[in-house]
Amino acid sequence: MEITRKAIDSLRIEHITKRFPGVLACDDISLEIKKGEVLALVGENGAGKTTLMNILMGLYHPDEGSMFINGEKVHFRSPNDAFAYGIGMVHQQYMLVPNLTVLENIALGYKKAWNPLKLNLQMVRDRIDEISAHYGLSVDPDAYIWQLSVGEQQRVELVKTLCLGAEFLILDEPTSALTPQETDELIALLKKMSSELSIIFISHKLQEVKDLSSRVAILRHGKVVFQGNTIDHSSSDIAALMTGHEVNLPQNDAPACTLGPMLQIRNLKVKSDRGFLALDDLSLYVCKGEIVGLAGVSGNGQKELAEAINGLRKVESGEIVFDGVDIANFTPKQVIDCGMGYVPEERNTEGIVPSFSIKENLVLKDVESEKFSNRTFLKNSVIQKNGEDLRTQFDIRSPNIDIAAGSLSGGNIQKVILAREISRNPKFLVAVYPTRGLDMGAAEFIHKQLLQKRNEGVGILLISEELEEITNLSDQVAVIFKGKIQKVIPASEASRRRLGILMAGVEDDEQI
Secondary structure, three states: OOOOOOOOOEEEEEEEEEEEOOEEEEEEEEEEEEOOOEEEEEEOOOOOHHHHHHHHOOOOOOOEEEEEEOOEEEOOOOHHHHHHOOEEEEOOOOOOOOOOEHHHHHHHHOHHHEOOOOEOHHHHHHHHHHHHHHHOOOOOOOOEHHHOOHHHHHHHHHHHHHHOOOOEEEEEOOOOOOOHHHHHHHHHHHHHHOOOOEEEEEOOOHHHHHHHOOEEEEEEOOEEEEEEEHHHOOHHHHHHHHHOOOOOOOOOOOOOOOOOEEEEEEEEEEEOOOOOEEEEEEEEEEEOOOEEEEEOOOOOOHHHHHHHHOOOOOOOEEEEEEOOEEOOOOOHHHHHHOOEEEEOOOHHHHHOOOOOEHHHHOOHHHOOOOOOEEOOEEOHHHHHHHHHHHHHHOOOOOOOOOOEHHHOOHHHHHHHHHHHHHHOOOOEEEEEOOOOOOOHHHHHHHHHHHHHHHHOOOEEEEEOOOHHHHHHHOOEEEEEEOOEEEEEEEHHHOOHHHHHHHHOOOOOOOOO
């Protein structure tokens, strides 16, 4: 049936309930959002936020409850119905085809450009240019998705959604991959867009919630536990309502490192997927019992550095000396066997095997060890106990440890990866965005784990675009720009402004 498109003046959901095996994901949820309003939806990992939004988009069907647009009851059988009403969503896990270009990805859903004989790619290109110019969102239509950084992919998702005509926008953790400067730009953009669009904004970053939203709704265990005006509540108030307790992110106040270097990178040259030098004569060292935070705008070589260290990317020249051994161009298994831990940027494709169970993912790197196998056969009872112990220790929210890891929320997948890497007692840990997508309570726990490992003598390279995370946890902060280390400074001297200037490639002025 053809849907007659009308402007969305209000969207209301009443008594929405959704069950999965062993989990009540949404429990009698009722919300309303009006035109020009920004509603922040917050809650801990697994609280039901993404499930609820997937129901709004027609990806899931509710077991109970109703949805109304402009007072009229609607039922979405698929995302196409949601698009027809002007509802669009930028998902936390991007819905892009890696081996297609930006232009081709957007063309897939842009039906106006399709006719029986030919796909009008020029029409799609013109639409991208129009949206990019209108909202100030620059993207390269001819770049392949696999060549883009996570932050660039997020921008593509936003442009794609707007190209399809969204006037009611759902954003699921839209700033999780952005630098502080990019985040500030996006918040300013969304404020401007809210005069034309209604926005539901899902975020764990409570300062952004305060900066952007007019109202906030808090979910806990699938229920709405609070709704109110954002301006009436501080970030700490919202965090306490989310978690049920006061949240205090820890800081690194331990004495400076006096142990010898654990990782020494010398004159490293590594190519990007596009063939140019992503790392150009980069040098850096990290001591035992030291956290070095690597700050930089997404796409300046962070991914290539992490992959080169862990044997996932070829080193053209230079050395990666780990505990006295040059591991440049070692295989990933050889690097693991040397005692390296790794939390990758792409948790779904590099951090876990989505179809494997939680307990299997927790022993991926150790299935050949005597602890978990007896040559031919796995020790299932030991693997089961290991999984149960880590599930409890890291607060992995799941009905059991036998379900597929890919069915977990993004934050809980991150906890599975961190549980596996930290529990292996590595000599060194490369942590890439370790708290991306985690709520404040989970971030507090992870920060404590990293600091504990640091105090036990483990060296840590912390790659993050959260400047507060870097300055809170690091002993030293290294700023990367176009594949080179711009400067290394003590964390105590690393102000947000000074780091932002260095990240932009501007020569440092110590008086800043």
